[in-house]
Amino acid sequence: MKIHHVGYLAKNLEKSAAKFLELGYEVERPCKYDPIRKINIEFLKNGDYRVELIQPMSEESPMFPLLKRFKNTPYHFCYEVEDVEIAAKELSEKGYTVIQEPEIAPCIDDRRVVFMNNISMGIIELVETR
């Protein structure tokens, strides 16, 4: 599976972005609010590598407990798939659990994404290629 991005939790997106830019990353998509997950998101690129900075904007955000525990840190890989329903079903049969049902991602052109977890892998995200 091709990696689309690495998700990176940020307590303060602006401050974290500044540290990434110091290391040579460039802003690919400026900060935008995702009302479904109550998070701010900014995409950065460094060559072929894409980082998704995520700042939970409310304690109701599903990402808030992750930030609370892990602070500023990478926490998921996102993989490109043709169809999230089919891919989620296949991974479900390989021992993954859906933790957020398929839903559009406003910050990735409204493409559908799904979040899954496996105790030996941690959290992964799947995003549709179109």
Next chain:
Amino acid sequence: MTREEIFGKLNEVFRDVFEDDDITVSDATTADDIEDWDSLEHINLINAIEQEFGIKFNMGQIVSMKNVGEMVSIIESKLS
């Protein structure tokens, strides 16, 4: 699998997930009784249980289980 056998396997899963060999769960056990059982570990626990018993919970079941007794009843129904 009897309810007792389910509890036996479930205890092993809980001990593994929470890295505590002293855990013994009962019908009344809730997240309040196990220090590290928060929303994040709940996700890992559910995944570990699914793999141990070869079952799948639905999203409604994952978020609505009130105690281990309810969890065992759901497992029991899926295995029958």
